[in-house]
Amino acid sequence: MIYLDYQSTTPLAPEARDAMLRWLDGPDGTAFGNPHSPHKMGRQAKAGIELARERVAALLPPGGRVIFTGNACEAINLAMRGSGSGGSIAMSAIEHAAVYDTARALGGAHILNVSNEGLCNTAQDVPDDCRLIAVMQVNNEIGTIQPTVDWHRKAKEAGALFLIDAVQAYGKMEITHADMIAISAHKFHGPKGIGALWVRDGVELDPQITGGMQEGDRSGTLSPALVAGMGAAAHLAKEQRQRDGEHTLNLWNRARELFSDWELNGGEDARWQGNLNMRREGLDVNRLMSECRNVMFSAGSACASGSGKTSHVLKAIGLSDAQAKSSIRVGFGRYTTMEQLEEGAAAINAAVKDQGL
Structure with a gap:
């Protein structure tokens, strides 16, 4: 199988797997301690978690x-x-459902418009009673990079x-x-089931999960294995960021050649190049995915797939329902080879040709 769905999840880094195994049992069978216990095994597990925290930070x-x-959904809910x-919560029209739905549930949601290129600029007003602005750094569906520095200034x-959903940006850019x-974690080659919220000094949060308050602002026993895997993945991302970026750019340039007959969704310049969202007029995406079962790509964000709803992100950048439903997303990164990309593109394009397009 050929995996081209990096925005949905990324392959687990071998280094992250090795870090996790250390805390699942250990060679002497004593590395399973509760990190919140005061005895030796607990302190050892706590030390492992604090090392991971430093690496993530x-x-x-x-x-x-x-x-x-x-996960990031919990982190976003804790923040919001x-x-x-x-007061009001202002958010871009292309935010992830974790932000979008939470803002609507809390009331006072204010939508910030985006351009056809998928960019949310600050030349628009926010409500007078605005208490929070949420603008993601890299969009999960179309990969556009938002001017978050400008939005932070606007929030102040x-x-x-100011809240940033940095799920698609962490480990790739500042x-x-x-x-x-x-x-x-699982968006940068760490394990699933673990995320984090960074909170600026001086910002106080009301806990949304009460109980032991193990994390101060959050209750629940931490998994040393998951946390260690996240920390190892973060450390690796820091070390390999330049190499990963260069590799991804090479893949992007080749992908643009391989899919030259497709229309790009969103602008090409302010964009993370590991995300290629594109469309072909009249394409039956369900048939395409059925005929390309050995190529893993997406008809939209993984969180919304199967819902039957038209992507709110593609609609926000001006696409019609028909255009949005004839779009696919191809994602690649660190472990994608050029041969895999070329083979996957060949299979996709052949299936499109079979549809007479």
């Missing part, structure tokens, strides 16, 4: 704390629900907090100028 701004969560109540002028940042 190394790719985030200074002057903040890292709170481990079960825990940072206050009342409005007296609001992340700065925020009050809260949400990330997820």
